[in-house]
Amino acid sequence: MSEIDFVKRDFCGGNRNFKCVGRILERRISRGADMADVQNAASYPTSVASGGTSDLKARLIAAAEFLKSPNTVGSSFPASHWLIDRMLHGVDWSQVTTMLEYGPGTGAFTSAILAHLRPHARLIAIDTSPSFTDHLASAIPDRRLHVITGSATDAQQYMADLGLSQADCIISGLPFSTLEPAIATQIIDRSVQLLSPDGLFMAYQMRKAVRPLLEQRFSSVHAAYEWRNIPPCHLFWASKPNK
Numbered sequence: 001m002s003e004i005d006f007v008k009r010d011f012c013g014g015n016r017n018f019k020c021v022g023r024i025l026e027r028r029i030s031r032g033a034d035m036a037d038v039q040n041a042a043s044y045p046t047s048v049a050s051g052g053t054s055d056l057k058a059r060l061i062a063a064a065e066f067l068k069s070p071n072t073v074g075s076s077f078p079a080s081h082w083l084i085d086r087m088l089h090g091v092d093w094s095q096v097t098t099m100l101e102y103g104p105g106t107g108a109f110t111s112a113i114l115a116h117l118r119p120h121a122r123l124i125a126i127d128t129s130p131s132f133t134d135h136l137a138s139a140i141p142d143r144r145l146h147v148i149t150g151s152a153t154d155a156q157q158y159m160a161d162l163g164l165s166q167a168d169c170i171i172s173g174l175p176f177s178t179l180e181p182a183i184a185t186q187i188i189d190r191s192v193q194l195l196s197p198d199g200l201f202m203a204y205q206m207r208k209a210v211r212p213l214l215e216q217r218f219s220s221v222h223a224a225y226e227w228r229n230i231p232p233c234h235l236f237w238a239s240k241p242n243k
């Protein structure tokens with residue numbers, strides 16, 4: 001299978017075969033399979049799966065998670081540095097003490113955020129998949145990072161457990177177009193409550209499903225499109241939450 005075929009499948013969503021391959025991949029990752037073994041299992045393209053050991057492991061975990069649950073994971077490819085740089089470019093890091101990340105996946109954004117965050121700031125990264133959160137917690141040992149297995153809908157509770165009540169910045173990698181509409185609305189409504197009045201909500205996703213939700217709840221919404229990512233992504237920056 002060519003890389004393009006793989007990407008097409010990635011965009012089109014999963015079927016039973018995907019889920020089966022996902023489970024095979026997951027078992028092989030946990031047994032410490034070698035590259036050839038795993039490539040045979042999923043015909044995962046060599047050019048996509050190149051890189052160091054932990055990078056490779058992250059990509060295999062992402063492929064397995066996507067194949068098991070395509071609607072929840074959205075894409076099996078990590079965010080590109082173009083997407084990350086563009087999304088984070090406008091953040092005033094001197095104003096960020098508490099940051100939330102929804103759907104960190106394999107942590108491409110997480111690492112970049114930590115590179116910017118001040119020494120006493122905190123990043124709370126929430127993902128529903130234990131495979132991603134286990135990987136993140138072991139791959140990024142940073143005392144500013146709190147990795148939580150759970151849903152973004154419960155962000156307020158997780159913040160309270162850490163003695164926190166407000167976030168200066170929230171970034172979302174959630175696939176809003178495939179989330180249950182009630183869940184998507186709840187996540188944005190609760191984020192508005194959590195954000196400080198000068199806070200910033202950022203989202204990147206394949207489709208524009210999150211845009212109307214943001215426009216109803218924030219006075220300022222800016223959008224952009226980044227082609228240099230697999231898949232290409234819409235970017236949104238929302239500020240001035242209507243409390």
Ligand SMILES: C[S@@+](CC[C@H](N)C(=O)[O-])C[C@H]1O[C@@H](n2cnc3c(N)ncnc32)[C@H](O)[C@@H]1O
Pocket residue numbers: 062072073074075077078079102103104105106107108109126127128129132150151152153173174175
């Ligand atoms: C497109 S992926 C993010 C990929 C990530 N940017 C990367 O570079 O690896 C979306 C992530 O959202 C997570 N997710 C989906 N629904 C969620 C929810 N309700 N709360 C938290 N995370 C969720 C998925 O498990 C997945 O890791």
